[in-house]
Structure formats: structure tokens, C-alpha cells
Amino acid sequence: MIEIRIHGRGGQGAVMASKILVSAAVLEGKHGSAIPDFTFERRGAPVKAFVKIDDQYIREKTQVYTPEFLIVLDPSIKTAVDYYEGIADNCTLVINYPKLPGDVPEKVKTIGYVDANKITIPLFGMPMVNTCMLGAFAKVTGLISLDSIKHGISEIMEGMKDEMLEKNIHAAEVGYKEAVIVEYKGRD
Amino acid sequence: MGETIDKIKWLLTDKYANKALEEEIRDIEDLLSPGVSTCLGCGAEVGLRIALKIFGKNTILAIPPGCMGGVGVVGYGLTTGAKVPVFFPLLDNIASMLAGIKRQFNRKGEKVYVLAYAGDGGTADVGFQCLSGAAERDENIIYICYDNEGYMNTGIQRSGTTPYKAWTTTTPVGESRRGKPQVSKNMPLIMAMHEVPYVATASIAYLEDYATKLKKAAKVEDGLSYIHLFTPCPTGWRFSTDKTIEISRLAVETNFFPLWEAKYGKIRFTKKIWFKKPVKEYLKVVGKYSHLTEEEIEEIQKLVDERYDMLKSLAR
Amino acid sequence: MIKVVDGNQAAAFGAKLSKPDVIAAYPITPQTPLVEYVATMVARGELDAEMVEVESEHSALSVLHGAALAGARTFTATSSQGLSLMYEPYFRTSTLRLPVVMCIVTREMISPQSVWGGQQDAVTVRDAGWIQLYVENNQEVLDTVIQAYRLAEDKKVMLPVNVCLDGFYLSHMAEKVEIPEQDDVDRFLPPLKMDYIKLDPKEPISVDPLTPGGLLTHYRKKHMEGLENAKEVFEAVDRDFGEIFGRYYHGKIEPYRMDDAEIALVTMGSMSGTARVMVDKARERGVKVGFLKLKMFRPFPKEEFRELLEGIDVVGVIDRNVSFGFSSGTVFYELKSALMGHHEPLMASFIAGLGGMDITKGHVGTVIRFLEKIQQTKRVEKEVIWMDLEEEIWEKPLTR
């Protein structure tokens, strides 16, 4: 089973991103479950969401404590929460950052970064980075295809205006294209 | 002299109004059981019998806990006290249950009057929240509050509509307290301020006026109609059983309980009082005010005048 | 149709497919999205129902009383404080024999102030005459809502049903769910017929006259018979459902790896999935442990428990709630009294997952080890164990 934890701020769509990931996994014949952290989802407040993906049906309805994959929608929350808490060995970090972030723990073996703010602010007028980061996640991890992510966006954002849907799919595509992958060997 | 003129006026006008109403309703089947165990001279019973005659058989009637529930309108054991479908809502969910019934009948495409005949406790106090909610949602129900100014079924306790200084068993008269220390909740005005299609006050002394208002309420299709019916209680107010109607009339003639109606919040008086009487004439015949001093009566007169003036300033 | 939906949405789909006439609900965490989903379905015209956006939970259930008396199939959902505000009409729904279906998205009761999960709300109203079904995952949420209508409206039952889903752990957890076809649901669920109690000018009767004690006792007895009938009817409903939809949930209690078990775990709600995983793990170690998922908490399936636990050495019950006054978990004490005078295994009560706390694999693993110890020593040293408070037995929940 693969466990993913998504960190972001209320309004950036961390919870929706977790659902999109599950929808994408299900399209690929896998199983998945997404649970948000149960804090108040206030705009700006740090939020978490947990995703599990497996070939088998996921029976346990629990949170994620030792994620192998970490998606950070907003690195500025690190003063408020330790998003590296409990990460597994060989962790993969997918982070919204314009360059390779420093100060990454050694357990992180792969880093993917993309400047999602730069991509999404012109699209949405604000850093609604969730779909862009999922595009990056698809490229960095290779776990799920970009096409499946796009399907997930259409399913979970059902009911949204077509224009918004298109923008989100576009954001995922750009995120996929622009994500930079670095095999991380610990601090220099 | 004033009294003589008054009597002449009564003979000239109201008598014929009674006649018209009487001719209209006397051959209509009484949809209430002929023998229900209301107190002698019960004002609320008058109001219910007339209401059922006006609305007729195509009515679903709600009788919540209170006097009318207690006297057997919903029946006892395996019986029913009415010839229309009647049910016993909770004291605090009257308007919500009515709304549910009406919604389902609407859904079935069947027209039916869904009517509550509820006391002031279930209306102005514990049931107020759901009534206000139903009014705001424009539920198409008809709600009659029979106001006997207290919890009479359980033995004369104060309610939100119990008037200032009135004696009840929970607002007794003693050295440090002299009846209810607060003024009554102005329930009909609160309902009018919901800007629902129809709100009216009515009195069992002016049945022709009441009947007209019931008919207007029946015509409403786009929201809630509310009628606040003044029904003196000989048992709880301490007066002899034959004076129920007379006291109701005095309450209107002294502006203690003015008669008006409001369509979508726009208020209009329906009974012009040509010869306004001092409120003292009303208070002195009602036993629950027998402890009042001249000063207290003056104070009540002032409150009655103020409330009437406020209403006048709102009326068209 | 396969969709990824959370528990609230699954419940909304279950309601929609059951074609209710009148829906009334008031939003409360964690049930709020359920109301939004239903309102959206109505707004989009996908669900043809009267939606009443009431001003309180008390009114939500009250509107349904009126609607049901006018012959409507009805739906609502609530949680915690909303349920306790509903208590007055709640009791009356069952005693008037109105087949209302209501989801309880379970949550702690205040105080202390909490908006998170726990089954305290729903188990506290267990003696109000409703049927209560607790579910494990989102597919079961959806399926059980549909089943609930068949059960509630069965002429041998005619009682309201709660479908209880764990707040957040199910209500906000998204996973794959198969949405049944409307035709199949229509085949499974016939239209509602209410003719034993109704408000209709064509047949004027009174509903709920003042009733003397002797007659009231008669109604109580009939009510209890209805609840007892529900046990048998639910088995049939579940089996029928399995035939049409290919998903069978084993009725009131689902046994898991119980065939040769000596130790049994009893769970209710979403923790059951975690229990499955840990029972499998313990089996790998050679521990003869199985588990029983209690789905029908009300009426309490006493007879089935007696049968299923015949010959079992140790039983542990994990409760996401407490029974104040009996001083254990609620399911624990109900089970304990059900077994009285029959085969009585050694029993321990585990209280876990209150106030939104996770019941982790570590927790369940610890419970199983505890039960093993009881089996070895043949002694219950401590009958009630508070999972997160008793350091000596609590393994860190991070244990995977």
C-alpha cells in the first residue's frame, strides 16, 4: 500500500486533491481512500489530507502516519506544521517551490519541485495550486498517469463551470511539464 | 348617555352582522364533537367551532397540547373529537408538522387546508421557533393562535402573552410581586413583521370579523397565514362563565386588543372603535386584575395607549 | 456506475435512489456536506423531492412526521447536538410507527466541546425505539440507506431506521463506490404504502388521541414485536439485496474468520475494516482470533451473538463510546447482558477513538494481544481499558 500526505492551506484544495488522486487511481483499476485531517478548513489555515492507494481494497479507515509520498502545496506553512513528521524512508517530496528546497531531511530520496504559484495565479487570480501539483506528482512519481489525473479532476470537480474545469486540467498539464525531478542524496 | 348610544349602535349594526354570519353557518355541519370537555363559557371553543365551519371538511387539523388537546378534540383511546382528520403535534413542532403535511399534499397535487388551532404557549413560547421558521419559508399553512394569555390547561401559569400585572399561579400577587412584571409579547405584530401573506388579530366577540379573516386566510396560496384570536378564559381569568363574549368585546372597545390585519406586513385596522372606553372598564371585570391599584391601572392605560399608537403609526 | 465519493455523498446517493418524497434537514458538522449534496441533487433536478430547509433539527424530523402522516417517503440526516435537539420528535417517530430513514453521521456529544467523531450521539438514543444500523465503508453506507427503506417499510416492521456512519472516518473519507442502477433499486424497493396511520380528509381519523395506560401498553408491545420482527426481516432484505446487487453483508452480524476462533473481537462501524486487517495479521502469528462486525445494534441481536460466541474463550469489545453509569463501552455491556445465562466467555471492554481519535492498526493489535493474555491467564484483571490513557498497554498508534 502506498501512503500519501498532502499539506496545504485552506483554500488551496488539499482535500480536493486527495479525492482527485483516489479518482485517478480508481480509473487505473486500483483502490484508494482519501481522508482529510479533521481540523477546521478555514481559508489560510494549515490543512492536511491523507491518501492511500493499493491494488487491494483498503479496509482500514485510518489516517496516514508514515507517508512515502509528501505533497506540499504551500511550503510557507512549515513554520506552523512539521510536514516531514513521520515520513518513511525513501520518501518522495513533491513541493510547490521555485527551486530545489534546502533543509530537506535525509529520509527524502526524491524531490520534485514546480513553481505552482507562478502557473496558477495568472489562471485563477490566486494560488489554487492543487491540480497543478497533481500534474507534478504524476510526473515525479510515475505512480499515476497525467491522463488519469485529468479524469480525476473532471470527476471530483463535477458541477463546476466548464471554463474552470479546463483551467484546472491545463494547470495539471503545465505542472506535469514544468516539474523538475532531483534524486536527493542528502545535504551537501 | 354613552352607553345608550352604544346600545343603539349595537342594535343598528352588529346585530345584522351577526344575522348574516348566523344564516351562513347555522346549517353547516359542526365538525367538532358536540360534547367536548371544555370549561363552561370557554372562549377557545367558540373560535374552533366557527373556524371548522368556515374551512369545512377538506381540512387537516392540528391540536397541540393545551386546552383544546386536553378537552378531547383529538379524542381519547380509540376515538376522535373531530370529523376532520385531526392530530396532536408536539407543543413545539406544530408549524413544522403542518409544513410537512402540506408539502406532501402539494406533491400529490391535492388541495387541502392545513390548519393549526394552538394556544399561546405553543405559539409564542416553546413553539415560536418553528412557527417563525415556517413563516420565513413561506409554508402554505394556516395557523390560529387562541390566546387565553397563559397556560390554562395545566392550571393558569404565565406565558409570553400574559399581560402586564396579570395574576397567574406562577406570577402571584404578594408583598414583593404584583402579578406578571413584564409586558406581553406582541405576538401578532411579530408575525406581521415576518411579512407573510396574511396576519390578523380577531376576537370571539366579533365573529363576523373573525369569519372574514378566516376566509382571507383560506385564500392564501403563497405562504403562511396567521390569526391571533383573543379568547378569554373564565376559569383562569376569574370571571363568571357568561361574561366571556362581553369581556372580549371590552378588550376591543378599550384598545386593549385592537382588531387589524396585515397583508405582507402592511397593517390595516378592521374595526374602528367609535367610542373608545378607558381600559379600567375592561380590567375591573376580569378577576386576574382585581388586585390593581388606581396607579397601576393608570400605568396599564399608558402601556395600552402606547402600544396602540405604535400600531397606528405602522398602519396605512 | 463507479464513482469516488465520500460517506456523506454515498448516503445522498442512497437517499436519491430510494426516491424520497420529502426531505428535511438542518446542517451540522460532520453531516453538513450530506445536506449540500442532497440540496444540489434537488436543485439540478436529479432528485424529484420536496426539500425543506428547516430552521432546526427539531423541525427537520417534525416536518417528516407531517409528511409521513400524509403518506410520504422521507429522508433526513443529523449528528450529535442535532440528534439531541431532535430527541423529542425522535422518540415519537418510532412510537407513531413512521418509517423514516435518517442517517446519523456519528459524533461526540458536548462537553467538552468537540466536532469530531465518536458514536456517543447515536448509542445514547438506543432505547428510543428506532432500528439502528452501523456501517463500515462507503459502499455499505449507500447500500444500507436503500436497505433501510425496505426494512423500515416492511409491514412486519414499520419502524424508523438510523443508518449510522462514523463522522469524518466515513463521512469525509472518499473511496470507490458502485452507484446502483435506478431500475435495480426500483425492483428492490417497492413504493411506500401507509394506511395504518394517515391524515387524509377522505378518511378522517385522529392521530394520537389521549391514550389510557392499558391501550398504551398494547402499543408498546406491538412496537417491541415490530423491532423483533426487524431481525428476521433484515436478514431477508440483505439477502435480496445481495441477489440483485451482488453485495451481501451477512445481515445483523458479520463473522470474520470465526470458524475455529478461540478469541473474538467485536466492533461496530468504520473500525471494523482495521479489525479485519489486524485479525489477518494475528492469524499469521497463529493466534486463533476472529471478529464479529455488529451491524444491527438496535434491535440487539442477542440470539445470534449467543450462537456465534458459543465455545469462545475470550471476547473483546472495542467501543467508540461510553456507557455512563455502567462504566464500560456500550456494546460491551449490551453483549455481556445478552450472554448472561448462556455460554459466558471472559470479556473485556476497550474504549477507543473518542473525539475523533483514530483507531489505528496499533490499537487493534494491542487489543488482540491483551485478549491473548486473558486467554492464557484465564483471568480478566481489568474489565475496562481506556486505550489511549493506559500507557502500559498502549502501543504508539504510529505502529504500522
Place this chain on the structure above:
Amino acid sequence: MEEYLDWIAPIGKDLYVIRTGEWRYQKPERDHEKCKKCGTCLIFCPTGSIYVEDERYETDYEYCKGCGICARECRADAIIMVEEVRE
């Protein structure tokens, strides 16, 4: 109705009636000569006990509780309350 659904919920069908005439300690008596047939007594009677027969207003003593409202409201003074005498 099917057997299962017999008397499972509290409903009432037959009419609940109390012979409230037994409550009376005073009784209205009408002077038909004085009666102006205005109908006031009929509409105000709480128990609905006044009826018209052969154009005369009569009281149904089966249900009249003897409250006295009819006598009080009658403007023609055609009704008086007398002591109820029961044999």
C-alpha cells in the same frame, strides 16, 4: 388492513362525545315571544348547542353546559338562566 398493521399506532376513529348537559347547574330558558331571531345566541354558544327548528331557536340540553353566554348576549332579553332541577 393486514394483520400485522392492526392497531400498531395510536389512531382514533369513532366520535368522542361527552354528554356535557350533565355538567349544567343552571339552565337557559327562552321566551319565544320576545326572541327577535337575531341568531346572536347561536353563533356565540361555545358548545354549539343552539339550533333552529320550525324557525324557532332551541337549545340542545344534551350538550348545553349552562354557561349563560346566550342569556347574557341576548339583546332582546329573551333568555333567562334558571336553576337546573334534576329528578
